[in-house]
Amino acid sequence: xxxxxxxxxxxxxxxxxxxxxxxxxxxxxxxxxxxxxxxxxxxxxxxxxxxxxxxxxxxxxxxxxxxxxxxxxxxxxxxxxxxxxxxxxxxxxxxxxxxxxxxxxxxxxxxxxxxxxxxxxxxxxxxxxxxxxxxxxxxxxxxxxxxxxxxxxxxxxxxxxxxxxxxxxxxxxxxxxxxxxxxxxxx
Numbered sequence: 001x002x003x004x005x006x007x008x009x010x011x012x013x014x015x016x017x018x019x020x021x022x023x024x025x026x027x028x029x030x031x032x033x034x035x036x037x038x039x040x041x042x043x044x045x046x047x048x049x050x051x052x053x054x055x056x057x058x059x060x061x062x063x064x065x066x067x068x069x070x071x072x073x074x075x076x077x078x079x080x081x082x083x084x085x086x087x088x089x090x091x092x093x094x095x096x097x098x099x100x101x102x103x104x105x106x107x108x109x110x111x112x113x114x115x116x117x118x119x120x121x122x123x124x125x126x127x128x129x130x131x132x133x134x135x136x137x138x139x140x141x142x143x144x145x146x147x148x149x150x151x152x153x154x155x156x157x158x159x160x161x162x163x164x165x166x167x168x169x170x171x172x173x174x175x176x177x178x179x180x181x182x183x184x185x186x187x
Contacts, residue, residue, distance in 0.1 A: 013071070021051055032044060098159060099158075
């Protein structure tokens with residue numbers, strides 16, 4: 001019944017779509033592994049490899065045409081793009097933001113604290129003079145807000161954003177527990 005799908009007119013399209021799915025799943029699997037989500041990553045890996053095996057077996061057995069090869073490569077590229085876009089929408093993760101400023105860092109700490117972002121100010125010695133170093137840990141979905149506050153505070157501040165795998169205790173803004181909000185269009 002499904003043999004007609006694996007015949008030439010449909011095969012390049014099927015290869016393209018299948019590669020989009022398997023590479024998208026693979027991209028998300030890598031993100032889940034990097035975030036330490038040990039229970040989700042193997043499930044994604046299973047489906048990624050299952051789809052890949054089906055596609056590669058069709059290419060090796062029936063697809064001896066450059067259109068099928070282009071479909072395979074195009075699906076791979078498109079799958080990477082879609083996987084990264086989905087990961088961007090999920091906004092998973094926690095960042096450590098380290099701000100180096102010549103201004104009074106305690107003022108930035110107060111600004112961040114007023115929005116329930118925990119922050120700490122340290123003194124440091126820069127290349128030319130003393131600097132204030134402000135550190136805060138924020139969820140990825142709040143990163144744009146924090147960046148805006150940093151730029152408003154000191155447009156010439158140098159800041160570094162590092163990925164954090166996990167945190168223990170701290171001060172964070174209250175979470176909105178609605179799971180549907182994550183998928184709302186325009187977020």
